[in-house]
Amino acid sequence: xxxxxxxxxxxxxxxxxCGFPSPADDWIEDAIDVSRLxxxxxxxxxxxxxxxxxxxPTILDGDYLVCDxxxxxxxxxxxxxxxDGEPTVKRLTYVAGRPALSHDNPRALPFTPDPQSEISIWGxxxxxxxxxxxNR
Amino acid sequence: xxxxxxxxxxxCFYVSCERVFDPRQEGRPTxxxxxxxxxxxxxxxxxxxxxxxxxxxxxxxxxxxxxxxVVALSSNYVLYGDMSRRVNAVYERFAPDVVIYSIDESFLDxxxxxxxxxxxxxxxxxxxxxxxxxxxxxLGPTKTLAKVANHLAKRTPSLEGVCDLSDxxxxxxxxxxxxxxxxxxxxxxxxxxxxxxxxxxAGQLRDLDPRQARTMLSVVGExxxxxxxxxxxLAWEEVPAGRKGCAVTRSFGQPxxxxxxxxxxxxxxxxxxxxxxxxxxxxxxxxxxxxHTNPFGAGPHHSASGAVTFVxxxxxSTVLVAGARQAARQAWRDGYRYSKAGVICEGLVPAGQVxxxxxxxxxxxxxxxxxxxxxxxxxxxxxxxxxxGATTGRTRWTQKAEWRTPRYTTxxxxxxVARA
Numbered sequence: 269x270x271x272x273x274x275x276x277x278x279x280x281x282x283x284x285x286c287g288f289p290s291p292a293d294d295w296i297e298d299a300i301d302v303s304r305l306x307x308x309x310x311x312x313x314x315x316x317x318x319x320x321x322x323x324x325p326t327i328l329d330g331d332y333l334v335c336d337x338x339x340x341x342x343x344x345x346x347x348x349x350x351x352d353g354e355p356t357v358k359r360l361t362y363v364a365g366r367p368a369l370s371h372d373n374p375r376a377l378p379f380t381p382d383p384q385s386e387i388s389i390w391g392x393x394x395x396x397x398x399x400x401x402x403n404r
Numbered sequence: 405x406x407x408x409x410x411x412x413x414x415x416c417f418y419v420s421c422e423r424v425f426d427p428r429q430e431g432r433p434t435x436x437x438x439x440x441x442x443x444x445x446x447x448x449x450x451x452x453x454x455x456x457x458x459x460x461x462x463x464x465x466x467x468x469x470x471x472x473x474v475v476a477l478s479s480n481y482v483l484y485g486d487m488s489r490r491v492n493a494v495y496e497r498f499a500p501d502v503v504i505y506s507i508d509e510s511f512l513d514x515x516x517x518x519x520x521x522x523x524x525x526x527x528x529x530x531x532x533x534x535x536x537x538x539x540x541x542x543l544g545p546t547k548t549l550a551k552v553a554n555h556l557a558k559r560t561p562s563l564e565g566v567c568d569l570s571d572x573x574x575x576x577x578x579x580x581x582x583x584x585x586x587x588x589x590x591x592x593x594x595x596x597x598x599x600x601x602x603x604x605x606a607g608q609l610r611d612l613d614p615r616q617a618r619t620m621l622s623v624v625g626e627x628x629x630x631x632x633x634x635x636x637x638l639a640w641e642e643v644p645a646g647r648k649g650c651a652v653t654r655s656f657g658q659p660x661x662x663x664x665x666x667x668x669x670x671x672x673x674x675x676x677x678x679x680x681x682x683x684x685x686x687x688x689x690x691x692x693x694x695x696h697t698n699p700f701g702a703g704p705h706h707s708a709s710g711a712v713t714f715v716x717x718x719x720x721s722t723v724l725v726a727g728a729r730q731a732a733r734q735a736w737r738d739g740y741r742y743s744k745a746g747v748i749c750e751g752l753v754p755a756g757q758v759x760x761x762x763x764x765x766x767x768x769x770x771x772x773x774x775x776x777x778x779x780x781x782x783x784x785x786x787x788x789x790x791x792x793g794a795t796t797g798r799t800r801w802t803q804k805a806e807w808r809t810p811r812y813t814t815x816x817x818x819x820x821v822a823r824a
Contacts, residue, residue, distance in 0.1 A: 311493035312534035320824040353428035
């Protein structure tokens with residue numbers, strides 16, 4: 269027979285599966301999927317990686333950053349910001365309505381951008397991921 | 405309810421995708437090159453300003469590029485495909501139905517909205533904020549008019565990215581001022597023929613007698629005339645192959661949960677894509693497949709895409725089907741109820757301009773005859789009466805890409821790095 273429908277009738281699934289229902293059927297659930305915990309808006313969520321120790325102890329060198337661009341940045345949050353074209357992880361505050369960025373690490377040099385610097389917020393860091401027993 | 409169709413597309417889409425992850429390129433002339441780093445296939449506004457043209461072979465403009473500090477990048481289709489998927493995911497929140505036309509263009513059903521222009525502006529702002537991609541939106545009562553509106557939105561900065569041609573007076577004036585060659589579906593040869601008939605503007609094309617247009621310009625001409633007169637001639641999910649791309653996408657009546665069912669669906673889509681490509685005399689250098697769950701439905705959500713690049717650009721359904729099945733297998737995850745899937749080809753090249761590849765597995769003459777027989781049978785006995793059954797699995801996917809940027813969004817070891 270040559271005629272093929274792309275969407276076959278699916279009634280067979282019920283015909284053949286009605287014999288011995290498992291007593292566990294009512295209690296089967298999907299396994300927990302970690303990505304559903306950290307990614308609430310997949311279209312707007314991007315993974316970054318941190319390099320450097322200016323945000324210690326909040327963010328360590330090599331941490332993965334789950335960045336959600338659909339979140340409106342709030343003062344006090346950690347963000348990926350772009351300073352003169354350079355992507356960077358910083359703590360965001362607003363000073364007189366203007367964004368100001370800072371480091372969390374008291375030992376790092378304070379972040380003092382050129383007054384002419386162009387600063388934009390790329391996205392809010394909603395989660396960071398760190399292996400506590402690195403296997404690589 | 406009067407239909408209203410929106411066409412949304414990404415501005416300089418490939419370049420925009422690159423700039424999201426490398427903001428240093430902002431303001432610098434940037435071009436993206438075709439596979440094998442051959443020709444320019446995307447340009448930033450700065451690259452257009454210094455005179456670089458679409459299709460320019462890179463070796464011919466290499467010196468100009470060096471002098472002007474042009475950023476020249478190999479195409480990163482994995483990245484563009486993923487960004488396209490994200491942009492379409494945002495579209496799905498703004499319209500009850502979305503039909504993908506190409507990697508960077510989609511038709512959205514905007515019928516029945518109280519403030520379609522306001523809705524389009526919110527859509528643009530959301531896509532920009534969530535994905536970083538700037539877009540333009542055209543609104544019209546038919547796909548052809550939505551396409552015209554989108555064209556005007558792109559070329560008229562004062563419109564701020566949204567052009568609405570639903571008002572008949574506004575529409576009439578816009579068409580009277582539009583060169584006929586800028587109408588969707590009017591290629592250079594067709595435009596020359598129309599000019600010979602004294603038809604130089606879209607308005608003059610609209611004013612032709614449809615029956616006369618049919619005699620002189622075939623059904624395609626008649627359809628253009630009617631579409632410009634706001635009479636829809638294309639079924640909602642039907643989009644003709646364009647210069648840039650060709651896609652077949654469908655929402656499933658009943659969600660698909662088994663890989664075999666999905667493979668069967670994408671195989672039929674790829675066959676349809678093949679027909680469209682052959683009818684338009686174009687070949688596809690690569691193909692991508694996407695699938696997603698209902699974004700508003702219950703249960704876990706998933707959205708994925710896969711892509712293959714052919715050794716040699718093709719319109720051969722056997723090769724397209726094999727590629728689509730491979731790409732679909734890549735993207736498939738068990739445990740989801742997929743509500744929509746599609747096959748997309750872009751970067752189309754005219755048939756006859758393709759160099760034979762030593763790696764190409766098939767005999768082109770034989771394949772052409774086979775395809776002609778396939779199309780003839782499907783015309784005679786109805787679509788789908790003869791379909792491609794087996795897949796050869798012999799096609800290999802390779803690509804030269806010297807300046808390809810990382811696959812930022814799909815590879816864990818290539819995610820972008822932020823200094824801390």
